[in-house]
Structures are given as structure tokens and as C-alpha cells.
Amino acid sequence: MSGNPGGSLAAVRGRRALTEPPLVQVTLLAVTVLFLAVFLVLPLVAVFTQAFEKGAGAYFAALREPDAWKAIRLTLLTAAIAVPLNLVFGLAASWAIAKFEFPGKGTLLTLIDLPFAVSPVISGMIFVLLFGRQGALGPWLADHDLKVIFAVPGIVLATVFVTFPFVARELIPVMQALGNEEEEAARVLGAGGWQIFYRVTLPHIKWGVLYGVILCNARAMGEFGAVSVVSGHIRGLTNTIPLHVEILYNEYNFQAAFAVASLLAFLAVATLVAKSIVEWRVRQAAPRDERLEEAA
Amino acid sequence: MSIEVRNVTKRFGSFTAVDDVSVTVPAGELVALLGPSGSGKTSLLRIIAGLESPDAGSVLFEGEDQARRDVRVRRVGFVFQHYALFRHMTVFENVAFGLRVRPRGSRPPAAEIRAKVMDLLKLVQLDWLADRRPSELSGGQRQRVTLARALAVEPKVLLLDEPFGSLDARIRQELRRWLRRLHDEIRLTSVFVTHDQEEALDVADRVVVMNRGRIEQMGTSQEVFEHPATPFVMTFLGQSAVFSGRVQGGKAFLGSLAAVDYPAHLEEESRPAAGYARPHELEVARLENGGGGLWATLRHVSPAGAVVKLELSDAEGRSFQAEVTREQHDALQARVGERLYLKPRKLRIFVEQG
Secondary structure (H helix, E strand, O other), X not given: OOOOOOOOHHHHOOOOOOOOOHHHHHHHHHHHHHHHHHHHHHHHHHHHHHHOOOHHXXXXXXXXXXXXXXXHHHHHHHHHHHHHHHHHHHHHXXXXXXXXXXXXXXXXXXXXXXXXXXXXXXXXXXXXXHHOOOOOOHHHHHHOXXXXXXXXXXXXXXXXXXXXXXXXXXXXXXXXXXOOXXXXXXXXXXXXXXXXXXXXXXXXXXXXXXXXXHHHHHHHHHOOHHHHHHHOOOOOOOOOHHHHHHHHHHOOOHHHHHHHHXXXXXXXXXXXXXXXXXXXXXXXXXXXXXXXXXXX | OOEEXXXXXXXXXXXXXXXXXXXXXXXOOEEEEEOOOOXXXXXXXXXHHOOOOOOEEEEEEOOEEOOOOOHHHOOEEEEOOOOOOOOOOOHHHHXXXXXXXXXXXXXXXXXXXXXXXXXXXXXXXXXXXXXXXXXXXXXXXXXXXXXXXXXXXXXXXXXXXXXXXXXXXXXXXXXHHHHHHHHHHHOOEEEEEEOOHHHHHHHOOEEEEEEOOEEEEEEEHHHHHHOOOOHHHHHHOOOOEEEEEEEEOOEEEOOOOOOEEOOOOOOOOOEEEEEEEOHHHEEEEOOOOOOOOEEEEEEEEEOXXXXXXXEEEOOOOXXXXXXXXXXXXXXXXXXXXXXXXXXXXXXXXXXXXX
16 A cells, blocks of 8 residues: 555554564653643643633633634634535545546646645735736736635635645545456446445545545644635634634733634544544454455 | 457557457357466457457457447456455345346346345355355355356356456366356356466367467367467467477478478478477387487476376486376386486477568
8 A cells, every 4th residue: 555644544554563672662652652742732731721711601702702703604614615625626536546547647646735735825825816906817806896815715715725635645545555346347237437436436435535524624624824814814704713813812812812722622632533433443444355455 | 149359459558468359259158268467368358348448340249249338238247356346245235236236227126136146146155155245255255256246137248357366276176167067057158368278278168379469279178289279379288398490391300309291391491490299298218219209317206196297308408397107107117317218209390480
């Protein structure tokens, strides 16, 4: 199975335990735990302590505040558009790359990684340059009374751009490892394109799809840089949760800032839990598949 | 249902996998496509199935051109080398797949599907494993499920791609005898691909020997084994001793061997040629009984089996395999290191091309 920089399901399969001297094991483990404590657990605890500093009442008040509520709704809307779009894109791209031979395949793979390689701020700038007042499409948009930059469409566009590799990157190695013998068998048996997808392909890739969607969603809701550039920070209109947190923080409203931030922290924890469940399910399914491959 | 392949050519980039091949498979026969890897046999099988489209030529079922018919509607049963079973489905669901994906109008009712699948599983003697997953079966069992799955759609022809390729030797033998019996029972026009000459000769009614995208010879097992048309068929269908030399004026002169009649080349012009003999066609003796053979040193003896296999090499380092009966071996009393006299009883002579 080929490597995947995103930390993939593929890597979960076929994991082997190494035997190292106990001292090495303990040291490595200690370093890892210490690192996680300092950089992960401590900040997470800090977020919740700050959020509940003035009690639960103040915490929920901060979330019910109209601008905060609008930011939450905008974030949900953005994710609700970006994630399905990238799901479709990811399925199409990984299918094309894993199942067909065509010129420029390597280039396409590299392009899919582009959002990982480019700073999110630059991603935002690209959209300002394209759709902004002075941008390439700016005059045309102004003539038709369409607003992209400093409006919701811009935020959605920037989010889609930043999150599009997640599903594709997750599915490409899974699909490549599957090969297309089973699809061919289904075709000979008379199945049509959709029947093959639903009955044969999807059952094999469903955990990969779910994993990609979870990661994609987490990033879509948490994206700051690219969205910040195209948003214009209009309170109650173009602020997503991360942007709203920044504004509250800059206004020294620490408790409210952390209360809203705790939502993203919740999302992060929920994402991790969901991810572990998916990985566990894949491990459950993996030994069977491996035996099948060994015999083949 | 007969299959006819007419002048089919298939290229992959600059590589010609199948080169202007024509074959006819009469209805109800079991035919083997035999050849080394890269000989185009699998490509040809996939073209017959409709999994690949030929660059030139046509495939006809019962005289009807299949070019415009997609693999979905060709009604072929295809058995894949690596089974290609749906690993997330039970054995039952695997076999039922072809019936379940039919359009609503022609899809049989659930009870009928159930009865049919169970019948097929009985046919392949696996009805007791209906609820297992493919991963819980042995290789031989999986291959039989694949066969049942292919038969479920009532195919008009059955195509098998190296059906026993990934099984161990004993299971292979068992399964190919079983396939032969099954074929005698259902008489479905079948083509199977193999690189194992023993398998092809053992199972098939007729054998098509392929090499480098072309057909070298077709015929019954006996025809291709006893009367190979080319040196390739001779060497591919079993071991052989090679004696090189020349042909001239209706005779072949092969080293120290006695001149042999070769009426196919009566010209005075001398051409390089070689004579081939099977291991059992070599006479092994202690004495130069009348000459016309060569001396070789015995290197190895494999006494296990109905025949005794001898490995010899001559002064020039060429090695020869010979087979003698047990009685001959006992009479010969040869030990490794001794010099023995080899003489071919039968030679097949091929003039070098070009």
C-alpha cells in the first residue's frame, strides 16, 4: 500500500509490533506523553477553564449572544456546502486516479495536494484577486450585483479550496489497493455503473469516505487564515466561529472568546473520537482482507 | 454456442499483445489457450469476454458479431485468476449477485433466486458454506464459488483465466479433474487460459498454443504433443533433447547422429536445422550399438516414480534428460559418473527460420 502524508487508513492496516529494549520503549513513550500533555491536553484544559471562569450561566450567555449565534450558523452553513462538494470531488478524483490510466496523472495528484502546500492566507488572497473589486472578475460581478468577497460566497469558496484534498487523499490509496477485479466481475455479471458503485465499491471504501469526511469537516469548521482574508469581519454577517473568537479576544472579552472557542475544542474532541471509532472498525475488517490477499 | 475469433489484433502502446489471431471454438467444447506469460492468451480471453476491445478483427458467438455488445449483455461467465469474489458478501450473496442486479422486469423473485443459488452451490459441492465469507474459505473452495457465481447468470460461454493458477499442486489436480467432469455434465462452450502444459493437455478437448501474440498450433492434446508444428510447441509442451545440425538434399545431418531422411527439404542448399526428441524417446545403452548416437556422462538419477529420470551431459556441456522404464534401469545398472550411449529413437526436425 502506498504512503499517504495525511496519516491514513491505509497505514492502520497491517500494523506490526516491533520488539525494542524496554528502556527505549519507555523513553519513547515518555517523550510522546510529555509532548502531548504540554501541547495538547494543557491548552485544551485551559480553554475550558477560561470558558467556565464566570460560571455556566455566563458560558451559555456568550453562546446565545446574537453575533455568536450568527457565527455558529454561518460556520455550519459553510461546512454543509463545502463537505458534500468535496465528498463528490474526492470520490470522482480518487476513482479517476485509481482506476484509469491517463496522461498527466502525476500532475493531477500534485495539484490535489496544493492546498496542503500553500499557506491558507495565500489561498484567501487568490480569491480576493479573482473576485475582489479590483480583481479579474470584479467588474463583471459588480455589474450583475453579485458579491463574493466580504460575503458568504467568498467564505464558502475559500473553505472548499482549503479542504478539497481531504477526502480525495484518503480515498486514493484505499482505491488503489482495491484494484478493479471485483468491479470487472460485477460488470461481467451484468451490473450497471451505479449498481457496481453501491454494491461493490462503496462497501469497500465507506470507512475511508467517512474518515475523509470527518477530517474535511473539522478543517472546514476550523479554517481561519483563508476565510479571514475573504470575510471582511462583518459582525453577524461574515464572521465564522474562528473569526468571532478572534474579535472577542481582541476586545479583551476573554471569557466569551474562550466560551465560543470551546465549541471548536468540542468539535476537535468529537472528531478524534469519531476517527478512533472508524480506525477501530477498519482494524476489525482488516485481518479478513489480509488473509484474502495472502491466499490470492 | 460456438465462438469464433476472426483476425483479432490488440496493442497496448507499442506492444502487440494479440497479433492477427483467428480461432474457432465449436459449441460444447472445452478449449485451452496455452502459452507462456506475455503470449497474449489472457488478452485474447478478455477480448472474447468483452472486457477489452480489439483494435482490429471481430468476435462472433454463434455467428453473431459481438463488437457492439457490451460485456454486460454478452452473457459470458468469467472466472478470474484471483477469484475476484465480493469479499464483503457471503458465498450465497456472491452467487446471487448476477441475478439480483438484473433489471426489475427480468429479475427472478426472491424464492427463485434462493432455490437457484442453492442448486448451484450443490453443484459445486459448497451448499454447506453458503453463509460464510470468501475469506473463510480455502483457495479451492473460493474458485468453486467463483464458478458457481459465473454459472448463475446462465452464460452462453464460460471463460476461465488461469483458474487453478493460485492453488497448490494437489488441489490443482483435483479441481481440474472436477472441472472436466463438470464440463462433461453441462457441456457449456468453455475456454480456459493456462501456462501449465500438463493442465492443458489433461483437461482440454483441444489446445491452442500461443506465443508472442500468435497461434503456434491448435489441435487435440495428442496432436500438439506428438506432432508439434514448431520448435516452440515442441519445447513448451515438455522437455526435449536438441541435436543441432543441417539439412541438405532431403537428409538431415545432426552432429554425430546418423543421417535422417528429411523429404521436406530436397534442395541442395544447406540450411541450419535441429532435431528434437522427448526424454522417453532417447535410448540409453552401455554400448555403441550400431552407432548413430553420442556418448554422455550420467550426472543424476531420479528413481522415484513409474519411470526413472536420468540427467546426462556430453563433452560439449550440453545436457540431456532421458526417461527409462524401471526394468531398463535395473538392467542398465548405471551409476552417476559413468559414460552411457544416447540414441534418439524418434526425431522431429525443424529447419531454422530466416
